[in-house]
Amino acid sequence: MTTLNDRPNSALIVIDVQNGVVTGVHKRDEVVGNIVGLVDKARGAGVPVIWVQHADEDLLRGSDDWQLVAELKPAAGETVIEKHYGDAFEDTTLESVLSDLGVGKLIVAGAETDACIRSSIHGAFARGYDTLLVSDAHTAGDKSQWGAPPVDKVIAHTNLYWGFQAAPGRTAGTAQTAEIDFTS
Numbered sequence: 014m015t016t017l018n019d020r021p022n023s024a025l026i027v028i029d030v031q032n033g034v035v036t037g038v039h040k041r042d043e044v045v046g047n048i049v050g051l052v053d054k055a056r057g058a059g060v061p062v063i064w065v066q067h068a069d070e071d072l073l074r075g076s077d078d079w080q081l082v083a084e085l086k087p088a089a090g091e092t093v094i095e096k097h098y099g100d101a102f103e104d105t106t107l108e109s110v111l112s113d114l115g116v117g118k119l120i121v122a123g124a125e126t127d128a129c130i131r132s133s134i135h136g137a138f139a140r141g142y143d144t145l146l147v148s149d150a151h152t153a154g155d156k157s158q159w160g161a162p163p164v165d166k167v168i169a170h171t172n173l174y175w176g177f178q179a180a181p182g183r184t185a186g187t188a189q190t191a192e193i194d195f196t197s
Contacts, residue, residue, distance in 0.1 A: 016141035016182040020117030025055040028065040028123030033078025035124050038152045039164035045084050047150040047190040048122045058195035064093040065101045099132030118143040122150035127167045148172040148187040
């Protein structure tokens with residue numbers, strides 16, 4: 014259980030599924046489709062969906078690249094958090110939004126696995142949240158030209174080590190899209 018007091022609720026966090034981030038990424042359509050399914054399940058169960066949208070000098074606010082992909086749009090009343098660092102908590106209102114909603118468990122999906130996803134799941138876990146990474150709902154672009162492993166290996170490794178993440182009083186792990194049940 015979360016180490017955050019009086020936070021029994023869950024939220025789906027969708028990170029950086031923006032045109033300029035997911036164009037050309039590994040299994041883009043499959044991953045976006047899985048995220049669409051997660052968003053539908055969360056909404057159907059009354060679980061908050063929190064959208065995280067990155068902006069920087071390469072991803073200019075308001076540009077087409079900055080926009081969320083056409084398949085995913087926030088519904089009326091859903092929170093959109095703008096971030097400027099890898100960790101979605103750094104210098105944003107995410108923590109206060111989650112606190113106001115009584116959220117202590119995060120279900121995380123999005124992009125990029127080896128950057129903002131890793132930073133945000135670690136940031137959440139270190140801040141006391143139970144943090145579940147949806148293993149087939151995150152992706153990244155190929156960074157092998159800079160010495161990174163192939164994307165499928167980056168994703169597999171992230172899923173592997175997050176499945177064994179542990180700390181006192183909170184849980185981490187992975188689950189596939191089909192296994193996520195927001196009603197329980």
